[in-house]
Amino acid sequence: MDNEDEEPILGMDEDEVDTREIYGGLVPILGTLFSTTLAMLVAVPIAMGIAVFLSELAPQWLGKPVGVAIELLAAIPSIIYGMWGLFFFGPFIASIFGGSSVSLLVAGLVLAIMIIPFMAALSRDAINITPDVLKESAYAVGATKFEVIKDIVFPYAKAGILGSMIISLGRAxxxxxxxxxxxxxxxxxxxxxxxxxxxxxxVLANNFAESSGLSLSALYYLAFVLFLVSFLVIFAAKHYFLRRVKL
Structure with a gap:
């Protein structure tokens, strides 16, 4: 396919100006960062609440089935979340906030819903390894449930919880x-x-198969940016988990 017949993929025609101006990646980069940031802002407090509830507050008859349900939700393929968001959740959000049923807000919230079970399951496992003797000692000197969670459980499980957040961020x-x-x-x-x-x-999924020449090179650069960010996130997660093992 000739360059003139190519559909512009990053916002401008290939013959207008030089390559850097034509294939600027600012929009997809910011779209990725905005949607991921929104997802993490929503997911972190909810996932932490679920993890603490399942580990420290829920009775056994409730904690086990809810824990299994959380693990099952974490295993649902992402395309199912996407279809649910498109046909049900997106129109619902649009009816409340206005605007389109496909938007940055819907994408961020669907991402949050998708990573909440994953983050909650990992954080619960991190909290569960807190030694009972530490908690019992705190209760013995009159500490409340809230004080035990704040001063004993969270400091002990901090590295594992941070690791779960970073891995969830990488997935998002x-x-x-x-x-x-x-x-x-x-x-x-x-x-x-x-x-x-x-x-x-x-951008990569929608345009990679049909692109060639300079437009394909632009997609490779975008893929490299995504790879670099993901690599740094996974490296940070590994660093936290290694620290956790050493403690």
Whole structure:
């Protein structure tokens, strides 16, 4: 396919200006960062609440089945979350906040819903390894349940909890199918959360097969940016887990 016949994939025509201006990746990079940040802001407090509830507060008859349900939700393929977001969750959010049913807000919330079970399951496992003797000693000197969780459980499980957050962040950064269904695929910077936009994985998935020449090179650069960010996230997670093992 000739360059003139190629559909512009990053917002400008290939013959207008030089390569760097044509294939700027600002929109997908910011779309990825915005949607991931929104997802983490929503997911972290909810996942921590679930993990603490299952580990420290829930009675056994309730904690076990809920824990199994959380693990099952963590194993659901991301495309299922994407389809659910497109047909049910997106229209519901649009009816409340207005705007489109595919948008940055919907993408961030669907990502959050997708990583909450994953983060909660990992954090619960980290909390569960806190030695009972530490908690019992705190209770023996009159500490309340809240004080035990705040001063004993969280400090002991901190490295594992941080590791679960970073791994969940890495999953959110590289997520393609769920986001592709609900982010909108529009190559423009969103002025508000209810505007559609695009992310790096979505640009790669939608354009890689049909691209050639300079447009293909631009996609390789975007893929490298995503790889670099994901690599740094996984490296950080490994660092925290190694520290946790040494403690």
């Amino acid at each position: 950064l590289g997520e393609t199918m769920a986001v592709a269904f609900v982010i909108g695929g529009i190559f423009s910077l969103p002025e508000k959360l209810t505007d559609p936009t695009v992310s790096i994985p979505v």
